[in-house]
Amino acid sequence: MPGRRLHLPITTERLVLRDLRTGDLDAMHAYASHKDVTRFLFWGPNELEDTCGSLSAFIAAQAETPRIIYELGLTLGEDERLLGALCLYRGDHETRNDAEIGFVLHPDCWGQGYVTEAAQALMSAGFTDLELHRIWATCDARNGASVRVLEKLGMQREATFRSSRKVAEGWVDEHSYAVLRAEFT
Numbered sequence: 001m002p003g004r005r006l007h008l009p010i011t012t013e014r015l016v017l018r019d020l021r022t023g024d025l026d027a028m029h030a031y032a033s034h035k036d037v038t039r040f041l042f043w044g045p046n047e048l049e050d051t052c053g054s055l056s057a058f059i060a061a062q063a064e065t066p067r068i069i070y071e072l073g074l075t076l077g078e079d080e081r082l083l084g085a086l087c088l089y090r091g092d093h094e095t096r097n098d099a100e101i102g103f104v105l106h107p108d109c110w111g112q113g114y115v116t117e118a119a120q121a122l123m124s125a126g127f128t129d130l131e132l133h134r135i136w137a138t139c140d141a142r143n144g145a146s147v148r149v150l151e152k153l154g155m156q157r158e159a160t161f162r163s164s165r166k167v168a169e170g171w172v173d174e175h176s177y178a179v180l181r182a183e184f185t
């Protein structure tokens with residue numbers, strides 16, 4: 001199972017999820033440096049050198065075997081500008097066979113169902129191509145849009161960790177969600 005890889009690109013009716021490229025820097029920095037985007041995240045808002053460093057690391061991870069980190073660009077067409085990114089990070093524990101999913105989108109594109117559509121396809125690929133058993137996610141409990149997306153994806157809230165995440169405003173509660181392969185439709 002560790003040798004299995006996602007088959008990329010992943011396409012949906014409206015969207016493409018593909019590996020990041022060096023030419024994505026400007027579009028990636030446009031959302032990574034936006035304070036409304038990173039408000040509930042562990043990182044950001046980025047300086048250009050932060051985004052540069054992250055993009056280089058994500059591109060380097062594409063060649064790793066086994067591949068643990070999938071940070072994928074979200075576009076309307078394979079050669080179009082990035083709207084955002086979705087990630088799938090595989091656990092390195094053989095007895096778990098799980099992965100964490102995450103997502104981020106430029107605010108100009110919020111509210112059009114893009115992330116739900118893309119995440120659904122990424123989860124499906126994770127359960128088939130990688131034969132994952134479980135996909136999980138965490139989010140700042142105040143992040144209403146993220147909570148809504150995770151629920152639309154059919155994930156179940158399994159826990160709320162009190163004061164477990166430190167963000168710019170201080171310590172905040174964090175929800176933990178998951179879906180099992182047997183539950184995913």
Ligand SMILES: CC(C)(COP(=O)(O)OP(=O)(O)OC[C@H]1O[C@@H](n2cnc3c(N)ncnc32)[C@H](O)[C@@H]1OP(=O)(O)O)[C@@H](O)C(=O)NCCC(=O)NCCS
Nearest residue numbers: 037103104105110111112113114115116139144145146148
């Ligand atoms: C979270 C995020 C990725 C959602 O992307 P998106 O493409 O706009 O999501 P969708 O359009 O698929 O769904 C958003 C849902 O949240 C709802 N929503 C938006 N803001 C909300 C809020 N403050 N409270 C509750 N629900 C909210 C929308 O109405 C929609 O639900 P609906 O389809 O039932 O109407 C996007 O807002 C984002 O990038 N946020 C900043 C980064 C981030 O927080 N990432 C998540 C880290 S865990």
